[in-house]
Each structure stands twice: as structure tokens, then as C-alpha cells.
Amino acid sequence: MLSAHGPASLIRTSRKSPSRIHPRVRAGQGICIGVLAALMALSPPRGVGAREYVQGMSSHYSHCPFLDGIYTSVMRRIFNPGLHKALLSEIEVMLTTSILPDVCQLVVEETLPSGMYVDTDELRDLAEAKGLRTFVPVPVDVEKPEFQADAFRMYVFRDLQIQENLRLTQVEVPVHLRYHTPRPPTPDEERRGLAPSAIVKLQNPRLFLSCRGDHLAQHCPDRTVTSYCDASGTSKCEYLHLPYKINVNAVEVSVPVGNEDHGSTVVGITTFIVSGGTIYLIIALLRAPEIKVKID
Amino acid sequence: MVWAAGRDWWWSRSLRCHLFLGALFRLLLIAYGHYQDQWGPAGVKFTDVDYRVYTDAARYLHHGQSPYKRHTYRYTPYLAGLLWPNVWLHPLWGKALFSLCDLAIALLIYACLQASQPAATRSHSSLPPPARLALSGSLLWLYNPFSMAISARGSCEAVVLLLILLTIYGFQARAYFCAGLVFGLSIHFKLYPIIYALIFYLSLSQRSRFWAKVCLLNGAQVRFTVATLVGLIGSTYVAYRLYGQPYLSEAWLYHLARKDIRHNFSPYFYMLYLTHDVDDAGLSLVTFLPQIVVLFVISVVMARPADLWFGLFALTAVFVAFNKVCTSQYFLWYMVLLPLVHHRLRFSLGQWLGMGALWGAAQGSWLLAAYYLEFDGTNTFQVLWLEGLAFFSANVGLLSKLIREYRTQYVVA
Numbered sequence: 001m002l003s004a005h006g007p008a009s010l011i012r013t014s015r016k017s018p019s020r021i022h023p024r025v026r027a028g029q030g031i032c033i034g035v036l037a038a039l040m041a042l043s044p045p046r047g048v049g050a051r052e053y054v055q056g057m058s059s060h061y062s063h064c065p066f067l068d069g070i071y072t073s074v075m076r077r078i079f080n081p082g083l084h085k086a087l088l089s090e091i092e093v094m095l096t097t098s099i100l101p102d103v104c105q106l107v108v109e110e111t112l113p114s115g116m117y118v119d120t121d122e123l124r125d126l127a128e129a130k131g132l133r134t135f136v137p138v139p140v141d142v143e144k145p146e147f148q149a150d151a152f153r154m155y156v157f158r159d160l161q162i163q164e165n166l167r168l169t170q171v172e173v174p175v176h177l178r179y180h181t182p183r184p185p186t187p188d189e190e191r192r193g194l195a196p197s198a199i200v201k202l203q204n205p206r207l208f209l210s211c212r213g214d215h216l217a218q219h220c221p222d223r224t225v226t227s228y229c230d231a232s233g234t235s236k237c238e239y240l241h242l243p244y245k246i247n248v249n250a251v252e253v254s255v256p257v258g259n260e261d262h263g264s265t266v267v268g269i270t271t272f273i274v275s276g277g278t279i280y281l282i283i284a285l286l287r288a289p290e291i292k293v294k295i296d
Numbered sequence: 297m298v299w300a301a302g303r304d305w306w307w308s309r310s311l312r313c314h315l316f317l318g319a320l321f322r323l324l325l326i327a328y329g330h331y332q333d334q335w336g337p338a339g340v341k342f343t344d345v346d347y348r349v350y351t352d353a354a355r356y357l358h359h360g361q362s363p364y365k366r367h368t369y370r371y372t373p374y375l376a377g378l379l380w381p382n383v384w385l386h387p388l389w390g391k392a393l394f395s396l397c398d399l400a401i402a403l404l405i406y407a408c409l410q411a412s413q414p415a416a417t418r419s420h421s422s423l424p425p426p427a428r429l430a431l432s433g434s435l436l437w438l439y440n441p442f443s444m445a446i447s448a449r450g451s452c453e454a455v456v457l458l459l460i461l462l463t464i465y466g467f468q469a470r471a472y473f474c475a476g477l478v479f480g481l482s483i484h485f486k487l488y489p490i491i492y493a494l495i496f497y498l499s500l501s502q503r504s505r506f507w508a509k510v511c512l513l514n515g516a517q518v519r520f521t522v523a524t525l526v527g528l529i530g531s532t533y534v535a536y537r538l539y540g541q542p543y544l545s546e547a548w549l550y551h552l553a554r555k556d557i558r559h560n561f562s563p564y565f566y567m568l569y570l571t572h573d574v575d576d577a578g579l580s581l582v583t584f585l586p587q588i589v590v591l592f593v594i595s596v597v598m599a600r601p602a603d604l605w606f607g608l609f610a611l612t613a614v615f616v617a618f619n620k621v622c623t624s625q626y627f628l629w630y631m632v633l634l635p636l637v638h639h640r641l642r643f644s645l646g647q648w649l650g651m652g653a654l655w656g657a658a659q660g661s662w663l664l665a666a667y668y669l670e671f672d673g674t675n676t677f678q679v680l681w682l683e684g685l686a687f688f689s690a691n692v693g694l695l696s697k698l699i700r701e702y703r704t705q706y707v708v709a
Contacts, residue, residue, distance in 0.1 A: 081673035120367075121345055139367040143556055145572070179558055182570050195675030256675035263570045266681060270567045271582050273685050274618070277692035278586040281614065284696035285597045289703040 053249045055204045066219035069098025072207065072244035078251050083177045085253065091207065093160060093167040093242070100160075104211040106169055107227055107239060108156040115146040115178050115200035115255065118154055122174055133157040133231035134173070145179040146198075155228050175202075182258030196259055202251040208239030216240040311406055311431060315399055318438040322395040325448035326388055343391075347450025350390060354379040364542035370550050372485055373535050373543060375452055394447035397454035399438070404461040405635045406434035408468050408605075433635035442628055453625055456486040457632045460608075463489075463496075464636070467604065472500065476520040480527020484535075487551055488629065491591055491615050495607045497521065498599030506596055554621075559666055559680055561622040561659070563688035566681035568620065587618035606640065606702050609633040610695065617691040641701050651694055658683075658690035 055074070075090040089108060093100075112118065120140050126132040135155045160167035180198040189196060208227050210216060217224035217238040229237040329342035336342070353363035353376035363369050363376035381389040409430035437443060447454045459482035466475025479496065482489040500516040501509040535543050557569040564583050571579055591611055598607025612630040616622055643651070662683035668674040 080671075082669070082671040083673070084671065121348055124348075125341060141368075143558065145557060147572075179569070181573075195677075197675065254673070256669060256673060256677065258566065258570050258677045260570060262566075262678065266567050266570055267579070267582075270563055270681075270685065273689065274563055274582075274586050277617075277688060278590055280692055281590050281696055281699070282593050284699045285593055289705050290700065291705050291707060294706045294708050 053204070053246050055244050055246050064220035064223060066098050066216070067223065067240075067243065069096050070094070070100075070242070071096060072242050074204070074207075074244050074246040076204070076246060076248050076251055078175075078202075078253060083255065085175050085177070086172050087175050087202070087251065088170065088172045089205065090170040091158075091168070091244075093209070095165045095167070100167060101211040101213045102162060103213070104160045104167060104209060106158045106160055106167075106242075107208040107210075108158065108171060109206040109208065109227065110154045110156065110173075111151055111203055111205075112154060112175070113151050113200060113202060114149045115180060115198065116175050116202060117142060117149070117152075117178060118173060118175055126174070127231070132171070132173070135228055135231045135233040137228075137233060142176070145181075146200075147181050149178055155231075155233075157231055177253065177255040180255055180257045182260040182263075184261045185259060196257050197254040198257050200253050200255055202253075204246055204248070204250060207242040207244055209242050210237060210239045311403070311434060314431070314435055314438055315402065318402065318444075319395070319399055321439075322398065322444055322448055323392075325444055326391045326395065329391070329448055330388060342449060344446075344449040344451045346452070347390060350375060350379045350450070350452065351382045351387065354382050358383040362539050362542060364539055364546050370546045371452070372531075372547055373539055374531070375455070375485070378455070390452075391448055391450045394450065394452060394454045395444075397458040398443050398447050401443075401454065401458050401461050401632060402434040402438040404458075404465050405437055406430045408461075408465055408636060409433045409639075411468050429639050433638060436635040436638060437632060440631060442631060446625060446628055451625060453628050456482055456489070457628065459485060460489055460492070461632065463492075464605065464608070467496070467499075467601075470516075472516045472520040473523045476523025477527040479520075480524040480529070481531050483524075483528050484531040487548075488615065491611050492608055493524070494592070494595040495599055495604065495611060498595060499601050499604045499607070501599075509599065556621050559669065559677075561624075561662060561684060561687055562620055563618075563684050564620050565684055566677055569677075583620050587615065590614045590618065605633065605636040609637055610699060613691065613695050617688055617695070637702065641698055642706075643701065651697070654690055655694060658687040662687050 071094040073092050073094075075088075077088045079086040079088065091106060091108070093106075117140050118134075118136065119142055120136050123132065123134045123136070127134065133156070135157070136152065137155075138152050140152065141149065154173070156171050156173065158169040158171055160169050177200055180200075183196050183198070185194065185196045206225075208225055215238070217240055220240060223241045225239050225241045226236050227239055229235045332340070332342040349366060349369050350371070352366040353369040353371075353373075356363050356365045357373075357376045357380055363373050369376070378393060379390040407430075410427065413429065443454070459478050463475045463479040463482060466472065466478060475496075479489065479492070483493075497517060497520065498506075498509045500520060501512070501514060503509050503512060532548075535547070555568075555572075557565070557572050559565055562568075567579075568583070591614060594607055594610045594614060598604065598610065609630055612633060616626045616629060619626070662680065665676045665679040665683050669676045669680060
């Protein structure tokens with residue numbers, strides 16, 4: 001089920017090969033690339049060059065004039081070192097020739113890989129504190145390591161803010177990394193004295209748009225998708241699947257893992273120390289009590 | 297002079313006065329936690345995440361549904377029942393209840409120590425006056441910042457600790473049937489008190505040989521054993537009848553089969569992580585056997601009524617130190633028993649502080665390595681492993697020091 005919307009549906013491109021960008025995206029491209037470039041210049045994501053990627057388009061879609069008048073760009077960044085991170089997505093919908101009603105909802109569908117999770121209790125706290133509306137359809141086991149966990153989806157519901165011809169929103173979600181399988185260091189890591197690590201790759205999200213008073217899906221039947229109406233997850237609605245440009249192909253973070261080469265040493269020394277502790281305690285318990293003289 | 301006046305005031309206050317102060321501190325802490333959760337920075341919660349789980353489970357109960365519909369509710373259904381007022385009375389009810397359990401524990405420590413004094417004073421002439429000793433024991437618990445914080449954050453540890461203290465009090469009062477019922481219930485609540493079963497059973501026999509203690513039953517042993525089984529099986533059966541297989545899966549089987557390889561204080565953590573895919577009986581034996589052997593030796597050596605409390609303390613400390621998973625909350629399991637034996641450990645204030653500093657430093661340096669792994673992304677697995685072994689060694693060293701001191705006989709010249 002997950003693979004149906006996985007990398008196969010993505011078209012990658014870069015600034016150096018504009019001819020590969022889908023023609024529909026060219027409208028308003030100059031302004032938005034400018035915005036994107038300015039944003040990236042202000043805070044370039046770590047390890048990511050100044051590239052753009054087109055997301056959520058596939059050649060089998062028929063022509064949709066309504067989408068020609070909308071240009072969407074996304075800036076993704078991930079903060080904090082360590083196992084607990086904050087994933088920030090800034091989304092900008094620019095209206096060039098199409099018109100959107102004032103009240104629009106954007107659904108961000110994230111597919112979290114098996115190495116990453118969101119804590120649904122934490123999300124509920126954030127819903128109470130900051131009004132962040134999210135829905136995770138499956139129970140999330142926060143204890144499971146990556147090799148026992150499955151990928152799952154998370155839906156974030158955002159109301160778009162109006163700013164002239166732009167519709168904007170930004171969403172910050174706390175994400176956490178799971179324990180990964182230990183492995184021996186690569187020769188390169190060994191040479192550089194680095195401890196082994198694993199890479200967790202978070203694919204870009206799918207964006208769904210719906211607006212009050214306008215059945216957007218009617219405009220582009222080929223790009224109509226069904227997803228959850230709201231954070232309660234009780235009913236489903238029709239949305240328009242938005243293509244967009246983004247600054248990263250995927251968010252990649254590294255997570256430290258145990259060094260498999262240490263296995264036998266760790267087992268040996270741990271067993272030795274624990275056995276020593278066992279014997280030491282047994283001696284303390286079994287040997288004759290000490291007698292001390294106390295002057296009254 | 298001010299110090300002396302303060303000290304005199306402290307000791308001259310009655311237990312009731314201290315209970316009032318202890319309750320006040322806990323109430324303030326609960327109020328602070330509520331403030332922090334409501335108006336503090338988002339993402340920094342004072343309340344324990346499990347408290348939300350209990351409350352959600354209580355909400356399911358309130359609507360006539362199974363508490364096990366709440367994902368990660370892995371406790372007895374009676375806990376959700378105890379927290380039912382969280383739904384219809386006030387969400388802080390549970391924290392107040394756990395804090396009340398804390399106060400009841402302090403009261404029981406006082407009662408146990410006071411009742412044990414005539415016998416104790418006969419063998420140790422240098423002991424402080426009975427009332428002061430009982431008071432000092434209960435105050436060690438009452439003003440213990442760990443116990444205050446854990447209950448005020450909404451962790452249910454105090455409930456099971458209260459059941460254990462009630463069992464001990466039942467033993468003291470020679471009400472073995474009642475003690476057994478409560479003991480059975482404590483195992484139902486949280487599996488770990490089962491480690492006390494052997495020492496409780498053996499300490500009820502006056503015989504000296506181990507096999508005689510085990511096989512030649514007396515009335516007290518029969519009453520205690522039957523009551524324990526009734527308490528454990530009865531409470532479990534009722535819960536099973538009410539909630540069926542989900543109860544067994546979540547409250548029992550999950551804990552028995554749980555394999556958490558994330559970093560924790562256990563000396564085995566890194567070893568279990570590196571060998572997570574190795575299904576080797578030898579490895580299971582390595583992690584299981586030392587704990588069982590030491591628990592057994594303590595249960596046999598300390599199986600006398602006079603040594604029961606120290607035996608329980610040592611059993612808990614060993615269980616926690618040798619366990620495959622060990623977190624900060626587990627430390628409370630033996631801290632609650634320390635006040636019952638503190639008067640038998642005649643260390644100077646400097647020695648107590650030194651031992652506390654060693655325990656704290658070993659824990660602190662482990663926490664530092666864990667911080668770097670968790671919040672900085674530095675690969676500190678090896679350091680964490682060594683720190684875990686150091687903390688284990690510190691625990692073993694300190695416990696053996698306490699054992700030696702406990703067993704030392706003082707002759708008054």
C-alpha cells in the first residue's frame with residue numbers, strides 16, 4: 001500500500017536541467033524560485049545543496065488548466081541533532097491565474113519510514129497547546145527498533161493563511177529516530193575513526209487541497225484523491241492532489257548505531273563483570289559477621 | 297545555635313505535623329506541575345506520559361468500554377478503576393491519590409518501626425529513642441524528593457509500594473492471611489514483588505535448615521501461601537473475566553515477553569542490543585542466572601523474622617541492579633525499604649554522604665553519556681556500556697558495604 005505512493009510517483013529534477021521540469025510548473029516559476037532561493041539562502045538545510053525537486057506529478061495525468069494557475073513550493077528543514085528532531089515544512093501556494101476561495105485546508109500526508117516515528121501522545125499535547133491537528137491511522141509503538149517497526153502515515157491538517165496572492169502555512173512536527181541494527185564500521189569510517197551510523201530517509205509528503213464552497217476535485221478529476229476530512233479520522237473527503245517544488249529530494253538524517261565488531265568483547269566483559277559482582281555479593285552474604293567493640 | 301534550635305524543632309514535631317507538611321509539599325508540587333503543563337513551554341510536560349494513559353483508560357471505563365482499548369495501557373484494570381474520578385471529578389485526582397499513598401507509606405513505616413522497637417532495643421543498646429527512630433524512618437520517605445516527584449508527576453509506583461508496606465505491616469502484626477491477600481494483589485499489580493515470595497515464606501518458619509523450612513509447613517506458612525494465591529489468582533481471574541484476552545496480553549504477556557533494547561541503566565543493555573538477533577540459550581542464561589542466584593542466596597540467608605526487612609531491601613536492590621532493563625523509577629522500589637533498616641546501618645553522616653555521592657556520580661556520568669547520544673547524536677554506545685558497568689559495580693559495592701555493616705555485631709565494652 002505504501003509503495004503505491006513511494007518514489008515511483010516522484011519526478012526528480014534540478015535547476016541545471018530546466019527542460020525536464022513539467023510545463024505546468026513554469027507559470028509563475030520565476031517569482032517562486034526567487035522566494036525559494038531566498039529562503040534557502042537564509043537557512044540552507046544541512047547537507048543539501050541549492051537544488052529544487054518537483055514532487056507529486058506523473059505523466060499519466062491529463063491536462064488540468066486549474067492547476068496551471070497555481071504554483072506550490074515547499075521548504076523542508078529538520079532541526080536538532082540527536083534522536084529527537086523537529087521537522088519543519090513551509091508551504092506556499094501562489095495563485096497566478098486560478099482563484100481559490102478564502103477558506104482552504106491543506107492536508108500534508110507524511111509517510112514515516114520504519115526508522116522514524118511520531119509520538120501520538122506528544123502530538124495530542126501539541127494539539128491542546130498549539131492547536132496542531134494531526135491524525136495517525138495506526139497505533140505507534142515508540143519502543144520498537146527500526147528492524148521491527150513498519151512505515152506508517154501521518155496526516156497534518158492546516159488552514160491556509162491569505163497573503164495577497166499567496167496562501168501560506170508552516171508546520172513543525174516533532175519526530176524521533178528509532179534504534180537501528182548494529183553494524184561494523186565501513187573501511188572509510190574505520191580510517192577516519194568514526195563510529196558507525198545509519199541513514200533514515202524521509203520522503204517528501206503529498207499535499208492535498210480542499211476549499212470551502214468550491215469542489216476543487218471537479219476541476220481536475222485525474223488529480224482527485226480521497227483522504228481524511230479532519231484530525232478525527234472518522235470520515236473521508238475528496239481533495240485535489242497538488243504538485244509542488246521542494247528544496248530537498250528527501251530529508252535524510254543519520255542515527256548512531258552500535259558497533260557490531262564489539263559484540264564478543266561486550267558479551268565477554270559484561271559477563272565477567274556481572275559474574276564478579278555476583279560472587280562478591282555472595283561472599284558478603286555468606287562470610288562470618290564482623291565483630292566490633294563499641295565503647296559505651 | 298540556630299541549627300540546634302531548628303533541629304530540636306524538627307524532632308519535637310509530631311508525625312501528624314510532618315504528614316501535614318509532606319502533604320503540603322506534594323500539593324504544591326502537583327499545583328506547580330499543573331501550571332507547567334497548562335502554561336509552561338509546549339513540549340516540556342511535568343506530568344508523566346503514563347498518567348495520560350491511565351486517564352484515557354479510565355475514560356474508556358467510564359463509557360463502559362475496556363481500558364485496553366487505550367493503546368499502551370499495560371496495567372491492571374483496577375488501576376483504571378482507581379483513576380475513574382479523573383474523568384468525572386478532577387483530572388488531578390490520580391496524582392492526589394498517589395501522593396496520599398505516599399503519606400500512608402510514611403505512616404506504615406512509622407508504625408512498623410515503632411512496633412519493632414522493644415525487640416530491637418534489646419540487642420542494640422545504642423539505638424536512639426524508639427519514637428525518634430520511627431519518626432526518622434518515616435521522614436526519610438516523607439521528604440524523599442524522588443517519591444514526591446514521582447507521585448506528583450502521576451506515576452503509579454506508590455500504589456504497589458503501599459501494598460508491599462501493607463504486607464510487611466501484616467507480617468509485623470502476625471496477620472498472615474491478610475498479608476498474603478495484599479501480597480498476592482501486589483504481584484497482580486506489578487509483577488516484580490514475586491521476588492519476595494521465597495523470603496516471606498521461609499521467614500515464617502522457625503526451623504534452621506533450608507529444606508525443613510520449605511517442606512515442614514506450619515500454620516502461618518499455609519495461611520500466607522493460600523492467601524497469596526487467593527489474592528493473586530482471584531484478582532487476576534476477576535480482571536480476566538471482565539476484559540478477557542486483551543487483559544492477559546497487555547498486563548501479563550507483554551511484560552513477560554518484553555525486549556526493550558533502548559539504552560537504560562542495566563549492565564546488559566549494550567550486550568542485548570548487539571546480540572538482538574542472536575537466539576542463544578547461553579546468552580539468556582548469562583542475563584538470567586546471576587540475578588536468580590543472588591536473589592536465592594539472599595532469600596535463604598536473610599530468612600529470619602529479624603532480618604526480613606533488610607532481606608527485602610537487598611532483594612530489591614539486587615533485582616534492580618541485575619535486571620535486563622533498569623530505569624530511574626525502579627530505584628524507588630528499594631528506596632521505600634531503606635527507612636525500615638536505616639537504624640541497623642550505623643554509618644556516620646560523612647559515610648552516608650560519601651555513599652550517596654558515589655551512587656549519584658555513577659548515575660550522573662551515565663546520564664551525561666545518554667544525553668550526548670539522545671540529544672547530540674554522538675555515538676556514545678561504548679561509553680554508555682562502560683558507564684552502565686560502572687553503575688552496576690557501584691551498586692554491588694554499596695550493597696555489599698550495607699550487607700557487611702548490617703551483619704556486623706557490636707559488642708559494648
